[in-house]
Amino acid sequence: MVFTVSRLREDLEFGALVTDLDPAAIGDPATRKALYDLWIDKGVVVFRGLPDDGDTQIALSRVFGKPARHPLKFAARADTVDELVDIYYVPERGDIVRIGDGPSLGAWLPWHFDLVYVDRINHGGILRPIELPATGGATGFIDGLEAYGRLPDALKAEIEDLYVVYHFDADIAGLRYGKTPGVVLERMNPSAVTVMDRLAELPPVAHPLVFTQEETGRKVLNFSPWFSLGIEGMDRAASDRILGEVLNVLIDEDNAYFHEWRPGDMVLWDNWRIVHSATGIPAEQRRHMQRTTIEGDYGLGRPSTWAEQLEQA
Numbered sequence: 351m352v353f354t355v356s357r358l359r360e361d362l363e364f365g366a367l368v369t370d371l372d373p374a375a376i377g378d379p380a381t382r383k384a385l386y387d388l389w390i391d392k393g394v395v396v397f398r399g400l401p402d403d404g405d406t407q408i409a410l411s412r413v414f415g416k417p418a419r420h421p422l423k424f425a426a427r428a429d430t431v432d433e434l435v436d437i438y439y440v441p442e443r444g445d446i447v448r449i450g451d452g453p454s455l456g457a458w459l460p461w462h463f464d465l466v467y468v469d470r471i472n473h474g475g476i477l478r479p480i481e482l483p484a485t486g487g488a489t490g491f492i493d494g495l496e497a498y499g500r501l502p503d504a505l506k507a508e509i510e511d512l513y514v515v516y517h518f519d520a521d522i523a524g525l526r527y528g529k530t531p532g533v534v535l536e537r538m539n540p541s542a543v544t545v546m547d548r549l550a551e552l553p554p555v556a557h558p559l560v561f562t563q564e565e566t567g568r569k570v571l572n573f574s575p576w577f578s579l580g581i582e583g584m585d586r587a588a589s590d591r592i593l594g595e596v597l598n599v600l601i602d603e604d605n606a607y608f609h610e611w612r613p614g615d616m617v618l619w620d621n622w623r624i625v626h627s628a629t630g631i632p633a634e635q636r637r638h639m640q641r642t643t644i645e646g647d648y649g650l651g652r653p654s655t656w657a658e659q660l661e662q663a
């Protein structure tokens with residue numbers, strides 16, 4: 351093996367740390383297969399010790415699938431280059447939240463899957479820091495596959511065939527399900543306001559609450575708190591009860607991995623399984639990351655007209 355694998359946290363089954371990967375081996379078919387299988391098995395892979403540059407990040411991403419452009423062109427910035435998307439927080443712009451009596455935070459995000467508000471969810475991505483804040487700025491990961499295993503049997507049976515309706519919403523503090531207690535949006539970034547003006551381009555979609563990982567037959571609790579509106583075909587009370595029970599199991603920070611970034615880290619996750627979040631940074635500091643997007647379609651998302659009933663309820 352041309353790389354070393356260890357655990358991210360001793361008591362967590364998901365996640366892997368890869369070190370000693372010779373960058374020249376990224377082109378080797380056997381290495382590529384071993385890395386791909388590790389990703390499918392573990393869900394999150396932290397690469398440490400690779401050359402800290404965009405070309406390596408892109409080459410590594412292509413091990414796991416074809417590159418994808420973000421489907422929302424208006425969400426990408428003008429300085430987006432090819433396969434790398436810039437994710438900035440600077441004090442002059444960017445969302446700012448406050449949680450309870452805590453300090454103002456930039457670069458904070460609630461638990462979510464990327465692009466769950468469209469029918470074709472990308473398979474994953476790799477994040478790499480360009481400029482890190484002096485403090486804070488961890489990225490949280492929770493495994494929906496392990497969370498499924500923690501569900502009570504009666505709830506597993508109840509949710510087996512259900513679909514959840516999603517609709518884009520730029521308000522990171524206004525979640526219907528899984529809202530962080532005490533969170534208040536102090537400022538919405540101007541580009542999010544632009545997106546909200548174009549919501550008609552993003553009609554509601556539905557995704558199954560449970561799906562089976564093709565390669566392994568393992569079931570995944572497939573739920574993104576951010577962007578979720580409710581359960582298709584159910585009224586508000588029934589949605590609230592079921593998704594409340596689901597959230598109690600899924601969003602359990604004892605079972606989360608929080609990645610504290612170091613320069614040169616590249617973190618890969620499986621977006622069909624791993625919900626992620628950002629813990630935020632002091633609002634006066636800066637953060638700049640670059641992300642690749644790995645294409646794919648698990649084939650289970652579709653448009654949904656149920657959002658109207660949920661919104662009226």
Ligand SMILES: [Fe+2]
Nearest residue numbers: 462463464626
């Ligand atoms: Fe994300």
